[in-house]
Amino acid sequence: MKSEVLDIVALGAAGDGIARRAGGSIFVPGALPGESVRAEIAGNRARPEAWLRESPDRVTPPCRHFGACGGCVLQHWAAAPYAAWKREKLVAALTAAGFPEAPVAPLVSVPPASRRRADLALRRTPAGIALGLHAIGQAAVVNLAECHVLDPRLVALFAPLRALLRRLPALKREGSAVLNLLDTGPDLLLRTDGPLDAAGRALLAGFAREHGLPRIAWAQGNGPAENAAQLGPVALRFGTASVAPPPGAFLQASPGGEAAIIAAVLAGLPAKLPAKARIVELHAGLGTLSFALATRARVEAYEGAAEAVAALAAAAGSAGARIRAARRDLDRQPLAPAELQNLASLVLDPPYAGAAAQMPLLARARVPRIIYVSCNPGALARDAKPLALAGYRVLAATPIDQFPWSAHLEAVVVFSPATT
Numbered sequence: 001m002k003s004e005v006l007d008i009v010a011l012g013a014a015g016d017g018i019a020r021r022a023g024g025s026i027f028v029p030g031a032l033p034g035e036s037v038r039a040e041i042a043g044n045r046a047r048p049e050a051w052l053r054e055s056p057d058r059v060t061p062p063c064r065h066f067g068a069c070g071g072c073v074l075q076h077w078a079a080a081p082y083a084a085w086k087r088e089k090l091v092a093a094l095t096a097a098g099f100p101e102a103p104v105a106p107l108v109s110v111p112p113a114s115r116r117r118a119d120l121a122l123r124r125t126p127a128g129i130a131l132g133l134h135a136i137g138q139a140a141v142v143n144l145a146e147c148h149v150l151d152p153r154l155v156a157l158f159a160p161l162r163a164l165l166r167r168l169p170a171l172k173r174e175g176s177a178v179l180n181l182l183d184t185g186p187d188l189l190l191r192t193d194g195p196l197d198a199a200g201r202a203l204l205a206g207f208a209r210e211h212g213l214p215r216i217a218w219a220q221g222n223g224p225a226e227n228a229a230q231l232g233p234v235a236l237r238f239g240t241a242s243v244a245p246p247p248g249a250f251l252q253a254s255p256g257g258e259a260a261i262i263a264a265v266l267a268g269l270p271a272k273l274p275a276k277a278r279i280v281e282l283h284a285g286l287g288t289l290s291f292a293l294a295t296r297a298r299v300e301a302y303e304g305a306a307e308a309v310a311a312l313a314a315a316a317g318s319a320g321a322r323i324r325a326a327r328r329d330l331d332r333q334p335l336a337p338a339e340l341q342n343l344a345s346l347v348l349d350p351p352y353a354g355a356a357a358q359m360p361l362l363a364r365a366r367v368p369r370i371i372y373v374s375c376n377p378g379a380l381a382r383d384a385k386p387l388a389l390a391g392y393r394v395l396a397a398t399p400i401d402q403f404p405w406s407a408h409l410e411a412v413v414v415f416s417p418a419t420t
């Protein structure tokens with residue numbers, strides 16, 4: 001390995017500094033644009049050894065785990081260039097898709113310490129229980145003493161959870177803990193690599209009582225979850241509806257992010273909708289968007305996870321909302337053009353992989369308004385291409401910083417055929 005002086009000219013998609021050399025780009029973790037570093041190069045990556053020039057935009061990271069924990073990669077950058085870089089991700093994605101003129105709004109910021117969903121890795125080690133996120137690029141778990149992204153009510157459970165797991169034989173070597181902060185309190189889905197006996201169940205029930213968790217669900221490995229302790233109902237409100245999320249359910253990462261997404265989706269609907277207007281929603285989950293959409297039109301909501309569909313259908317029934325929920329695997333069975341006729345709008349919010357199978361069919365059906373909620377600009381760039389080729393234009397594009405200090409970006413993009 002050799003050491004070289006590298007000038008950082010840009011920041012890559014994953015948040016690494018980029019230096020250009022004759023042989024191509026070198027990625028330098030931790031380095032910022034405008035900086036000059038001496039770094040040890042291995043392939044197209046380099047490990048900084050010393051900073052020869054620092055960026056005036058370099059700031060002190062607030063978290064002691066920054067640099068090790070894989071959750072945050074950009075706590076060392078000032079807010080303004082960071083926000084511009086995140087917004088630029090959406091500009092670049094839409095340009096790559098064929099929409100270089102897309103009107104991209106300023107970044108909507110979401111405050112730190114408001115994330116309500118944590119998917120934590122667990123390890124039993126000779127030193128005790130490690131509970132946290134994976135180290136950058138490694139399987140090792142960074143044992144978190146603090147987290148500036150998560151809601152403090154979830155962080156407050158870290159130490160008691162470690163104490164619980166130390167005494168729980170069901171955790172032999174490794175597992176995971178999904179913590180969802182619901183309106184009824186924290187909800188825990190614990191996955192362990194060993195079976196849970198009666199004494200273990202009693203421990204979990206005691207923990208739930210002591211720390212105000214209405215439910216703790218447990219599963220061995222990737223098996224189905226069962227309720228190990230249920231002390232009361234679980235609920236999350238969407239507008240006037242109350243949903244009972246299944247253990248470990250997908251939630252939008254923070255209340256602020258969710259509100260920004262809903263606002264951008266509603267703003268993307270046509271201003272006037274006839275009384276019987278019909279909206280098709282794909283990847284509806286528990287109905288985060290469905291209940292908001294149902295205030296404007298009838299909603300046909302499709303979702304792949306059976307438990308989410310059941311929770312959404314039950315909540316819609318109780319609330320009397322105009323939502324028909326159906327289970328469908330949209331990768332294997334995307335909606336056909338014949339099913340997409342006479343729609344006022346179509347809203348999709350696919351998982352990270354995007355909606356490759358669905359997009360050419362949407363383009364062919366010439367749906368008058370397509371609102372795409374994206375958590376992956378790369379997938380968005382690919383998925384929006386068929387719309388560009390079919391003559392759609394972008395009416396609005398809103399980047400939302402749902403995942404502060406990470407390289408991830410949420411966005412809501414509103415497409416319409418050029419003639420409508």
Ligand SMILES: C[S@@+](CC[C@H](N)C(=O)[O-])C[C@H]1O[C@@H](n2cnc3c(N)ncnc32)[C@H](O)[C@@H]1O
Pocket residue numbers: 250251252283284285286287288289302303304305308328329330331332349350351352375
């Ligand atoms: C990003 S989440 C959005 C959920 C919901 N719109 C929300 O805002 O809470 C993506 C959703 O797509 C669902 N999903 C993933 N793969 C799917 C597939 N092949 N078919 C249908 N739904 C799928 C997931 O279960 C999840 O609920």
